[in-house]
Amino acid sequence: MFRFTVEEAMRRGTLIFYFIIATIILLLLTLGISHPVNEPDMVTLFGNPLARLSQPGFNVIEFLLIQLHSLSIFWIILLGMIGVAGLIPSMLEKGMIDLFLSKPLTRAELLMARALGAVSGIVINLIYFFVGVWLIFGLKAGVWHWGFLSSTIYVVYAFVCFFSVVTIVGLITRSAGFSIMLSFVFTLISWGLEVRENGLYRLWDNVVYHRLLDTLYYLTPQLDAMLGNSTRVIGKLPYIPNAPDFTFMPFVYSFFSTCLLYFLSIWYFSRQDF
Amino acid sequence: MEVIQTLDLTKHYRSSAFKTNNIPALEKVSLSVEQGEIFGLLGPNGAGKTTFVKLILSIVHPTSGSATVLGYPLGQRVLKEYCGYLPENHRYPAFLTAENTLIFFGRLNGLPESTLKEKAHSLLETVGLKDWAKVKTKKFSKGMLQRLGLAQALINDPKILFLDEPTDGVDPIGRKEIRDLLLNLKTQGTTIFLNSHLLSEVEMICDRVAILNKGKVVRTGTIAELTTQKLAYVVQLSSPITNEIRERLQQTILPIEYKDTSLIVSLHDKSELNTVIDILRAGGIGIESMNQQKTSLEDYFIQIMKGENGQ
Numbered sequence: 036m037f038r039f040t041v042e043e044a045m046r047r048g049t050l051i052f053y054f055i056i057a058t059i060i061l062l063l064l065t066l067g068i069s070h071p072v073n074e075p076d077m078v079t080l081f082g083n084p085l086a087r088l089s090q091p092g093f094n095v096i097e098f099l100l101i102q103l104h105s106l107s108i109f110w111i112i113l114l115g116m117i118g119v120a121g122l123i124p125s126m127l128e129k130g131m132i133d134l135f136l137s138k139p140l141t142r143a144e145l146l147m148a149r150a151l152g153a154v155s156g157i158v159i160n161l162i163y164f165f166v167g168v169w170l171i172f173g174l175k176a177g178v179w180h181w182g183f184l185s186s187t188i189y190v191v192y193a194f195v196c197f198f199s200v201v202t203i204v205g206l207i208t209r210s211a212g213f214s215i216m217l218s219f220v221f222t223l224i225s226w227g228l229e230v231r232e233n234g235l236y237r238l239w240d241n242v243v244y245h246r247l248l249d250t251l252y253y254l255t256p257q258l259d260a261m262l263g264n265s266t267r268v269i270g271k272l273p274y275i276p277n278a279p280d281f282t283f284m285p286f287v288y289s290f291f292s293t294c295l296l297y298f299l300s301i302w303y304f305s306r307q308d309f
Numbered sequence: 310m311e312v313i314q315t316l317d318l319t320k321h322y323r324s325s326a327f328k329t330n331n332i333p334a335l336e337k338v339s340l341s342v343e344q345g346e347i348f349g350l351l352g353p354n355g356a357g358k359t360t361f362v363k364l365i366l367s368i369v370h371p372t373s374g375s376a377t378v379l380g381y382p383l384g385q386r387v388l389k390e391y392c393g394y395l396p397e398n399h400r401y402p403a404f405l406t407a408e409n410t411l412i413f414f415g416r417l418n419g420l421p422e423s424t425l426k427e428k429a430h431s432l433l434e435t436v437g438l439k440d441w442a443k444v445k446t447k448k449f450s451k452g453m454l455q456r457l458g459l460a461q462a463l464i465n466d467p468k469i470l471f472l473d474e475p476t477d478g479v480d481p482i483g484r485k486e487i488r489d490l491l492l493n494l495k496t497q498g499t500t501i502f503l504n505s506h507l508l509s510e511v512e513m514i515c516d517r518v519a520i521l522n523k524g525k526v527v528r529t530g531t532i533a534e535l536t537t538q539k540l541a542y543v544v545q546l547s548s549p550i551t552n553e554i555r556e557r558l559q560q561t562i563l564p565i566e567y568k569d570t571s572l573i574v575s576l577h578d579k580s581e582l583n584t585v586i587d588i589l590r591a592g593g594i595g596i597e598s599m600n601q602q603k604t605s606l607e608d609y610f611i612q613i614m615k616g617e618n619g620q
Contacts, residue, residue: 039402039413046404130400134461136368137394137471138417139386308322308369 036135036145040122040152041159047118050156053110057164060103061171068175078176088178096172097270100183104269107164108190108262115157115194116218120201121211122153132309143301146202150297154198158191165190182269189265189286196256196289197221199296206300206307224251225258256292260285312469312500313342313365318374320360320524334360336524337374342469342517347491347501349511351610352521358504359397361521362471365502366394379468390418393467395458397474397504403447407438407457410446411464418465432460437486451478459487463494470494473504488514512536512606520610522617535609540576541602544585547595554592558585573602 044050067081078085078096086095126132126149135145165187173179200221205214227235231248267281318338321331335357342348350358363369365376367384381388401410411429420428433439436456441449449457455478462470472491476484491501491514505511511518512532519529528535549570550558558565558572561584566573574585582599589596604612 036417038416043402043404128400130396130398131402133363133368133396134394134399134401134414135417137366137389137392137396138414139389139419140417141386306370309363 036140036148037152037155040149041155044119044122044153044156045159047156049114049118050160053114053118053160054163056110057107057160057167061164061167064168064171065175068171070176075177078178094270096176096178097180098272100168100172100180101266101269101272103168104165104183104186104190104266107161108265111157111161111194112219112222115160116201117215119153119156120205120215120218123149123202123205124209124211124214127206127209127309129309136309142305146206146301146304147297150198150202150300151195153201154195157194161190161194162187180269186265186268189261189268192286193256193258193261193265193289196261196293197258199256199293199300203296203300203303206304221255222258225255225260228252228255229257229259229263253288254292254295256289256296257285258289261289310344311341312344313340313348313376313378313502315340315361315365315376316374318361318364318376319372320357320364320369321372331372333524335364338521338524338526340519340526340529342500342502344500345495345498346516347495347503347514349503349505349515349518350521351505351508351511351518351606353614355523356521357524358521359473360524362394362473362502362504366392366471390465391468393462393465393470395455395462395470395472395475397477399454399458399461401446401454401457401461404445406443406445407433407449408442410457411460414461415464420465428464429460432463433457435463435490436460437483452480452483455479456483456487459490467499469500469502471502471504474506475503476505476507476510484510508607508610509605518606520613522614527617528613532606533603536603536606537601540579542574542576542582543598543600543602544572544574544589544596545598546570546572546589547597550589550594551592554588554594557588557592561585561588 068085069079071077071079076089077087085099088096123146126135126145136142140148166184169180169184169187172183197218201214201218204217204221205211208214208217228248228251231252235248236245264281264283264285267278271278316339318335319333320335321333324330324332338357338361340361350361352358360369364371365378365383366389371383376383378388379391402413405413408426408429411432412425415425415428416422430439430442433442436459438453438456438460441453446454446457455475459472459475462472470491475491476487479487488510491503495501503511503515515532517529517531518535520527547570550567550572555567561581563581563585564575565585572585574582576582586596586599
């Protein structure tokens with residue numbers, strides 16, 4: 036089921052589109068980035084000076100990597116979710132689920148294979164782009180940015196956590212459309228909860244309301260915080276000097292909330308009649 | 310040996326997640342299916358036929374009652390290793406070819422990878438889709454999908470085969486081929502559980518049937534038991550009967566329907582037939598054949614349904 040779902044996910048038009056765009060960017064970087072022979076310290080982009088590696092201060096390459104990182108995350112959330120959020124509901128379609136459930140698999144195995152297969156469709160594309168960018172900067176510019184490479188792991192982890200929400204939404208709604216829509220709503224909720232102290236708290240000055248928001252924050256994967264931290268592994272943006280330092284805590288909290296959501300999904304799926 | 314045995318199996322569906330009123334789909338169904346037989350489950354739409362199979366395969370959960378399949382209680386994973394299932398209105402991933410569909414379902418059955426391709430080809434040949442192995446299933450007609458579904462149900466060489474309307478959308482030649490295939494599987498010892506609306510087909514291949522109505526079993530029996538309702542014989546004569554013989558037959562007080570060169574004699578006891586034969590022979594009328602009168606399964610089914618529904 037896992038293999039089949041990965042194959043199905045990779046055939047989704049939006050993910051193919053992401054793959055094509057990622058490939059074009061990688062090709063442009065491959066063609067564009069170079070070291071002038073007479074100036075090994077200089078990195079150029081299509082012949083124009085981009086950065087001098089020995090120069091202290093603002094690191095243009097790091098800035099560029101952060102932008103590529105953010106751009107990729109934005110597009111993979113948009114295109115990836117449109118592509119794979121419907122994979123859980125499509126498994127539950129009448130005539131399809133009967134076949135799956137008649138096979139010697141537990142419902143937990145079936146659901147987890149489907150969910151992990153779907154998220155793998157996104158992860159493969161992410162790894163392709165991130166590792167590709169890292170290799171190009173390393174091989175062509177001599178910048179082996181390990182922070183950028185390690186950010187891939189955090190992004191992948193964030194998507195696995197995020198997909199626990201997509202999974203339970205897909206199971207309950209049994210609708211691809213709702214599943215995609217609610218996945219996007221969750222990304223907004225995640226952002227809203229992350230900045231709740233300066234935003235949602237102010238809507239209503241009530242302790243119960245504040246604790247309710249806190250509970251929701253800790254019960255759901257902290258997508259926004261995880262993606263934010265994955266960027267901080269690469270470096271800090273010069274125009275956000277007071278940006279917080281990298282912390283593992285959102286990843287730790289999200290581990291528990293993700294386990295809880297996957298557990299609830301399995302429990303719910305196991306009780307359903309089809 | 311009984312391969313399927315259910316005891317008071319009951320299923321009530323909830324009308325919605327937030328409502329407590331239940332919709333009864335099956336009410337205390339107790340059935341048993343013997344090894345190697347073709348068992349037909351008949352009933353009008355909504356009678357609970359599909360629900361029964363889904364309960365057996367744990368696609369839906371029973372409200373109460375119990376069942377065993379090959380000695381295993383419902384819900385056991387191992388049970389499904391021995392079952393093949395062709396659901397009604399089944400769907401396959403559109404991007405897979407016929408061959409890959411079978412390989413995929415073979416993998417789900419836990420079959421060894423090395424044998425899958427060969428097995429898939431052999432089954433596609435069996436169901437007449439050999440030339441369509443590399444074609445994506447989205448291009449298949451309803452009949453072709455049924456054939457593929459049957460191949461899918463057979464991928465694990467099941468001991469019990471559950472078929473829900475297997476000939477739906479299949480042309481008459483295809484139906485004949487499927488019937489022959491099922492009969493062949495029966496000779497190999499496979500138990501076949503068949504849900505069908507096509508009573509003529511059920512009559513042709515099933516050993517025993519059960520009739521469901523509104524979730525309850527209203528009749529079970531062999532085809533012969535159900536279609537041989539009254540003790541009546543059709544007697545084919547060599548020549549038309551004379552008035553004299555007719556008068557003598559009427560003296561027997563048996564209800565007799567007279568036709569040109571045949572009689573339909575309703576009996577209370579089989580021995581009464583001898584009296585009729587003696588009268589005919591004494592009158593010099595030869596008897597060409599004599600058969601117990603049967604009603605078709607369809608007639609019987611309609612008769613039962615009318616009775617059940619108070620018409």
